[in-house]
Amino acid sequence: MTQSIRWLQDEIAGRMLQKLDIVKLEAKDVLLIPDFPGAHAPFLTKRFPGIRFHCAPESELSSFELYKLRLTRFWNSKMKxxxxxxLNDYMKTGRINLPSNSVDLVVSVLLIQNLADPKQFLKECWRVLKEGGLLTLSYLGPDTAKELKSESLAQQLQIENLPSPWDMHDMGDALLGERFSDPVMDMEFLKLNYDSDALLLSDAKALNLLALNEKNQAQLPQLPSKLTLEVVYGHAWALGKHLAKPQDHVAYVDPNQIGRKTSSDSA
Structure with missing residues (x-):
């Protein structure tokens, strides 16, 4: 994701966080992955007074932008x-560099469609979330940029398939498979209209939908005047983290977790 599409990240983050209005959650530590300059952090500081931010900045940020973002998050966290x-280390190792059970909320905006292994990402979110914590996410679904996938255009454009073209049912199943509870999924189509091919190409490249250089860009056919984005939203809870450990589809329960029945229980 590049800065030319920053407005979209901010818009989607705002829509995600509005959905938290009906969620009962007390959050003290939040992981923003990826994190970027925008309105999401001020929203969270208002919703959760005293919150502390742990951020995974976008890799495209310059050294100055990164310094400014870190300083802002330190200020947002009331100097804690x-x-x-x-984020680069996560892409290489598949591991979020945070201790287990360390955050109450994970917020992920428009990242998952670019991950080769979303299930590993969900595993890591489960690991770093505390008992009762919440994962909220958004990503681009498989019908994104369908205008560029027509037979006539597909033969001439270098279309980049999303590494993870999951629809909301795929994500709901994956969340349950990774032990998350009560997943809630939602989807909407956003229509982006363009006055010029250059603007459409800029956004398509920023969203990793096209692979273009100056040479092949000069030979492009007539492009559509709009792009459709399928935006998938979801949230799910990390509950019962210490009740059972699944292995080979069998749940192994620690004996200490088994309650002893007393006479009063049977009464």
Missing amino acids: STAVVS
Whole structure:
């Protein structure tokens, strides 16, 4: 994701966080992955007074932008120490550099469609969330940019398939498969209208939908005047983290977790 599409990130983040209005959650630590300059952090500081931010800044940020973002998050956290997570390291290792059971809320905006293994991301979110924590996410679904996938255009454009073209049912199933509870999924189509091919190409490249360079860009056919984005939203809870450990589809329960029946229980 590049800065030319910053307005879209901000818009989607705002829509995601509005959905939290009906969610009962007390959050003290939040992980923003990815994190970027926008209105999402001020919204969260208002919703959860005293919150502390742990951020995974976008890799495209310059050194100055990164310094400014870290300083802003330190200020947002009321000058409490915060962790900075390397998004590049996660892409290489598949591990979020935070301790297990360390955050109450994970907010992920428009990231999952670019991950080769979304299930590993869900595993890591489960690991770093505390008992009773919440994961809220958004990503681009498989019908994104369908205008560019027509037979006539597809033969001439270098269309980049999303690494993870999951629809909301795929994500709901995956959340349950990774032990999250009560997943709630939602989807909407956003229509982006363009006055010029250059603007459409800029956004398509920023969204990793096209692979273009100056040479092949000069040979492009007539392009559509709009792009459709399928935006999938979801949230799910990390509940019962210590009740059972699944292995090979069998749940193994620690004996200490089994309650002893007393006479009063049977009465």
